[in-house]
Amino acid sequence: NAGVTQTPKFQVLKTGQSMTLQCAQDMNHNSMYWYRQDPGMGLRLIYYSASEGTTDKGEVPNGYNVSRLNKREFSLRLESAAPSQTSVYFCASSETEANYGYTFGSGTRLTVV
């Protein structure tokens, strides 16, 4: 059982480049989330999708877009990467948005130079 799978695991981008982080879950969960984790800042919510077909902004959405492609997949796009977006990105899922037992992926380490 794979749980939550994130790709890629590592990425280096130049300022201004774009990229999409992929996330897929195989637990039939309804809700999915994107967090970023920075030293001293903890995990901060970027965007979430309560259910297929809906997306909403979290605490730090600027510079990002998301797509809930289907029930399994939730992607995060950086249109024009900036050094401030250097971080570790985690995707998570839960049965519903009121279920707080989130399952996290192993993360994508992104460096923007």
Next chain:
Amino acid sequence: QKEVEQDPGPLSVPEGAIVSLNCTYSNSAFQYFMWYRQYSRKGPELLMYTYSSGNKEDGRFTAQVDKSSKYISLFIRDSQPSDSATYLCARASYNTDKLIFGTGTRLQVFP
């Protein structure tokens, strides 16, 4: 003021010690509180959750919530080197019902 505050550590203890990890929170409306454990270069995993006040025990782990003082604690008995990780407390936001995390406390248990 962050909604959830944690001492970042690191907290270094010998094997077998009792560990106390703590969080404070600012909004008394929260009802659900969680502890997640995160090993180095891995994603967080749910360790325990509690609802409202009181204690919850699971093996060597005890989670405690004191709503009157807005204090959340995680106790680890007979700590092991395998407990070395970062421990994140979290609570459900009253606005969005999304989990809001503390910054995490790094724990090191040495043999």
